[in-house]
Amino acid sequence: MTAATSSQPTCVITPEFLRDLARIVGPARLLSSEDELLVYECDGYIVEKNVPDVVVFPETADEIVAIVKACLASDVPFVPRGAGTSLAGGCLPVGGGVMIALTKMRQILEINLRDRYAVVEPGVVNINLTRALAGSGFHYAPDPSSQGACTIGGNIATNSGGPHTLKYGVTVNHVIGIEFVTPDGDLVQLGGPTGRGNNFDLTGLFVGSEGTFGIVTKVWVKVVRNPAAYRTMLAIFDSIDDTTQAISNIIGAGIVPAALEMMDKGIVGALEEAFHFGFPLDAEAVLLIEVDGLEVAVDAEAQTITQLCKDTGAREVRLSQTEEERALLWKCRKQAFGAIGRLSPSYCTQDGVVPRTKVPEILRFIAEVSERHDIRVVNVFHAGDGNLHPILLFDERDAEQIKRVMLASDEILSKCIDLGGSVTGEHGIGVEKISFMNRLFTEEDLIVMEDVRKVFNPSGHCSPGKLLPTAGACGMEHIQQSHPSRRAAM
Amino acid sequence: MTAATSSQPTCVITPEFLRDLARIVGPARLLSSEDELLVYECDGYIVEKNVPDVVVFPETADEIVAIVKACLASDVPFVPRGAGTSLAGGCLPVGGGVMIALTKMRQILEINLRDRYAVVEPGVVNINLTRALAGSGFHYAPDPSSQGACTIGGNIATNSGGPHTLKYGVTVNHVIGIEFVTPDGDLVQLGGPTGRGNNFDLTGLFVGSEGTFGIVTKVWVKVVRNPAAYRTMLAIFDSIDDTTQAISNIIGAGIVPAALEMMDKGIVGALEEAFHFGFPLDAEAVLLIEVDGLEVAVDAEAQTITQLCKDTGAREVRLSQTEEERALLWKCRKQAFGAIGRLSPSYCTQDGVVPRTKVPEILRFIAEVSERHDIRVVNVFHAGDGNLHPILLFDERDAEQIKRVMLASDEILSKCIDLGGSVTGEHGIGVEKISFMNRLFTEEDLIVMEDVRKVFNPSGHCSPGKLLPTAGACGMEHIQQSHPSRRAAM
Structure with missing residues (x-):
């Protein structure tokens, strides 16, 4: 296995090229003036900034095919963007080029409850799918904290998790099909309504590739039956060590809670100030624990968990008594990042x-x-x-x-x-953590990853400068930190 | 994306080459006489046969590295083999060459209950891992019917399922790391004890690649907590349509049974003759249904399922009353294929x-x-x-x-x-179903799959003639059936 050097896209944006793009999407769906572009200079990772040369807002897969082909013909790199909620610079247009904003592709195309799937466009905001399922008894399980803003296309890029990942799995466990435009400008489909097939799991491979394998145009996702019942608890601890021991004991007892979230004294103080939930300000840490399943089962599990927490030194375990109380507790957890503004x-x-x-x-x-x-x-x-x-x-x-x-x-x-872990659980490598890749992986590991990426993205024009330290863009050189190579999770 | 033509390994086995192999494994772990080789002419798929030129039984990863390098140096193809239980010719040495039998690599290297994983060699028989976990409160979840014989390495090749797949997932959901010898002769590792990382899911990609990506030498698998309780039921129906409707209704009620197996009149007759369980011989079909979880939950679920089956026309729903009765019921199901010998x-x-x-x-x-x-x-x-x-x-x-x-x-x-399905759920494509690939996938789909395979297996020497219709071996030509190309689950 040998690594090929990737070509370096050059970013010369000509007036002809801009006219080509405007012909594809129409002038109203193209931004190229300096002040408009400024909005797109970064995402949730505010440390690095890079203004794209142009932003386009396609509405169909065919428009994306035409955009990608125009970019290739003019040797211009391109990068997809959903809601721009990436915390790792996943949407940063490294080295400039064309940003393909997918926010106008936000249709829910089909909901098929009998066969348990939905088909959505990539710009559908995560929570809107669950909202569309309201009353049906089903929901879309992956629920990142940013679910009120982030898109399902973006969730695919980073293989997003969320508080309910523990029991329900991450995005890759829920995506059964992807239609996308390859970096060569072909429209292809992996998987579909009947799932991911039994061959090379290319759908699974695509999820988590951070936009480097192509631009998603359509997604088939599983929809999950709502649990018949749930119990939501808040366990309050006076010591961090007791809290982590309680987590170990719950998992060790063979219980898989739907969610098991820990918040420390600092964040609890900010949350209390923002939402007045009634958190104890002197506690060292709290656990938000939710179990779900059949009515009879959740009571038994909640009792076991309460006892395990108390045995491990919990000062108090509160069971949410009403739906409003549960909703407020989850609001606190999911909007924790917003509350930080107070600190x-x-x-x-x-x-x-x-x-x-x-x-x-x-x-x-x-x-x-x-x-x-x-x-x-x-x-x-x-x-x-x-x-x-x-x-x-x-x-x-x-x-x-x-x-x-x-x-x-x-x-x-x-x-x-x-400690044997990783530098990202769900936010992705993006541009932020690219220098860690050489510490996480051996050179041989990275070569294989690069070779696999080159199958999809041979020219390197699609999302350059992301995820792998090997592909560059527009005169950009990543400084590769030299560390003893290390065998790690790949 | 363009497909490269794969080189056709030529199978000239010289005395020098045999001596090279004998030096690596020792003469006692090499078979090359005609009568000994006959044992390896096929696997569970008895329709096609092909005798390997030589069978070697390595005991270490280093030996496999040396074998692969010797094969490459002499331009000889090689194929791994576990227990030879493949039902699709997955172990067939297409075009001859070296068979690398992994049956001597059957050590369980580590069991780590605290972090919930085990490390095994590829030749470990599936059930032996669960046996080694007896008394610990844990088990290895994937349980193909052949689990008493098939190996975990082979399970990785075909991404094996089993009766408990419905709730617990298939092999890919349980493999968190793989060490393997690449078709180039490098020893590499994907994933490991802390899981599959957050990047390209190459571990997941490897599972199901039917031996075409390399030879597995070590596997990290999850171990799963035994359920606190289970209930096992036999529902008896007088009509196939009622039976399938009952399945729909159970799933539709939001219950995910640990297993939901259907057996028709023909197989039930054979089973009754073999095991004298007390199956009714006049029923059109029976369902074997198992639920597991907390004690209180399984009773509620069993009651709901019983009612749903009766509402859908079940003549009778029997709940296993003793552990012996449950064990016999499962024995009937898992040894159903053995009982066929009576028919x-x-x-x-x-x-x-x-x-x-x-x-x-x-x-x-x-x-x-x-x-x-x-x-x-x-x-x-x-x-x-x-x-x-x-x-x-x-x-x-x-x-x-x-x-x-x-x-x-x-x-x-x-x-x-x-009907929108696939030609294999868990047995793999092997050689048996290779002619279906052009019906399941478009040409473009197959090119991508071939390109991904070439990253791992550029020369095509590893497991030629398997899975994809594009790579050949030793003068073998697959007749590619020409069918209208079809977009399908990939």
């Missing part, structure tokens, strides 16, 4: 993974890093999965603080690797 | 998939085909998944009967495609 003008949500048994160790390490760099860190995370989201608070107007945040992030993620 | 000297177990809602239609079609070709067909299948296993009974000493069996199989599988 700090800017924040950086990190995304790391450690084996569940290493959660106490990584939390102690984060506290130590926080103190050493004088950067406040609060924690909210998918505890059942070992997927942590330390939130680093800072003021982006202070360059020196940004530097310390970057250092602290780097140390935390490096520690995740050392 | 016929030979049989061909087909493997097709249809959308669950098309089960009544495909069963009517199978009955019609059976009558038209005068080939008796009995049915046992994973009804909850729409994965059918019609068993065609014949006498392999009668060439004319074999011809009719092939015709009937072809018609049944073609109908599965027409």
Whole structure:
């Protein structure tokens, strides 16, 4: 297996090229003036910025085919964008070029309850599919915290998770078919209504490829029966170690909660100020635990969990008594990031993974890093999965603080690797973490990944500068940090 | 995306080459005499036969690296083999060459209950892992009917399912890491104890690649907590349509049974004769239904299922009263294929998939085909998944009967495609179904699959003649049936 060098797209945007694009989508669905483009200079990862040369808003797969072909003919790179909620620069137009915004492709094309699937366009906002299913007894299971804004196309790019990942799985477990425009400009389909077939799982491979395999135009997803009943609990702890022990004990008892989320004192304080839920401000950490299933089962599970938490030192375990109380608790959890605004003008949500048994160790390490760099860190995370989201608070107007945040992030993620984990659980590599790839993977690993990508994206024009450190774009050179190569999860 | 033509390995086995192999594994672990090789001329698919030129029994990954390098140096193809239980010719040494038998690599290397995984060699027999976990409260979930013989390496090749697939998923859902020797002779690792990472899911891609991506040397699999309780039921029906309607109603009620297996009158008769379970011989079909979970939940689910079956016309629903009764019921189901020996000297177990809602239609079609070709067909299948296993009974000493069996199989599988399904649910394409690939997939689809395979297996020396109709071996030409190309699940 040998790596081929990827061609470097050059970004010369000619007036003819712009006219070509305008002919495809019409002038009203094309942005090219400086002030309009500024909106698209970054996504949820605010540290790196890069203005695209032009943004187009296609409405059909055929328009995307034509856009991609025009880009290839003019040697211009292109990048898809959903809602721009990526926290890792997944939508950043590295080196410029054409941004293909999919926000106008937001139709739910079919809902087939008998065969348990829905067909949606890539720009459908995640929660809108579940809303469209209201009253049917079904929902779309992957529920990232940003589900009120993020799109299903974007969820495919990063293989999004969410609080209910623990029981229901991530996006790849729910996508059964993808229609997409290849980076060569062909419209192809993987899988479909009857699922992913029994051959090479190319649909599964596509999910998580961060826009580097092509532009999604249509998606077949499973719809999941709503549970007959659920119980939602808040367990309150005076010690982080007790909290993580309780998590271990719940999982160890053979219970798979629908959600098992941990929030520390810092985030709980911000949430209480924002939502007045009645969180105890002196607790070191709380667990939000939800079980679902049959009515008789959830009561038994809730009782077992309550007992396990109390045995592990929980001060109190509160069971949500009403639907309103449950909704407010989930609102707190899902809008935790919004509440951070009360603590700090800017924040950086990190995304790391450690084996569940290493959660106490990584939390102690984060506290130590926080103190050493004088950067406040609060924690909210998918505890059942070992997927942590330390939130680093800072003021982006202070360059020196940004530097310390970057250092602290780097140390935390490096520690995740050392503990046998990964630098991302669900936000993706994007541009943010590309320099970690050489630490996570051996050179041989990266060559295989690059070779697989080249099957789909041979010219490298589609989403350059993302995910893999090997493909460059428009004069951009990624500085590859040299670390001892390491055998790791690939 | 363009397809490259694959080189055709030539099978010239020189005495020097045999000496090279003998130096690697020792003469006691090499077979090359005609009578010894005859044992390896086929697997569970008895229709095509091909004797390998030599069989080697490596004991370490390093030996496999050396074997693969020796093969490449002498331009000899090679194929891995586990227990040889493939029903699709997955172990057939197409065009000859070296068979790498993995049956001596059968160590369970590690069991880590705290982090919920086990590490095994590829030749570990599936059931032996669950046996090694006895008393720990855990088991290995994928449980093909052949689990008493088939190996975990072979399960990876075909992405094996089993009766408990409906709730617990197939092999790909349980494999978190693979160490393998690439067809170039490198030892590499995908994934590992902390899972499959968040990048291109190459581990997932490998599972189901039918030995064409390399030779597995080590596997990390999840171990699953045993359910606290289960209830096992036998529902007895006087009509096939009622049976399939009951399946629909159970799934429609939002229950996911741990297993939902259907057996028709023909197979039930054979089972009764073999095991004396007490099956009613006049029933048209029976459902074996198992639910698992918490004690309180399984009773409620069992009651609901009983009521749903009765409402749909079940004559009787029997709940297993003792562990012995349950064990016997499962023995009947898992050894159904053995019992077929009472009906016929030979049989061909087909493997097709249809959308669950098309089960009544495909069963009517199978009955019609059976009558038209005068080939008796009995049915046992994973009804909850729409994965059918019609068993065609014949006498392999009668060439004319074999011809009719092939015709009937072809018609049944073609109908599965027409109904929106697939020609294999879990047995794989192997050599048996390679001519269907052009009907299931478009030319463009197959080119992408071939290009992905070439990343791993550029010379085509590893498992030639399997899975894809594009790569040949040793003077073998697959006759590609020309059918209108069709967009299908890929």
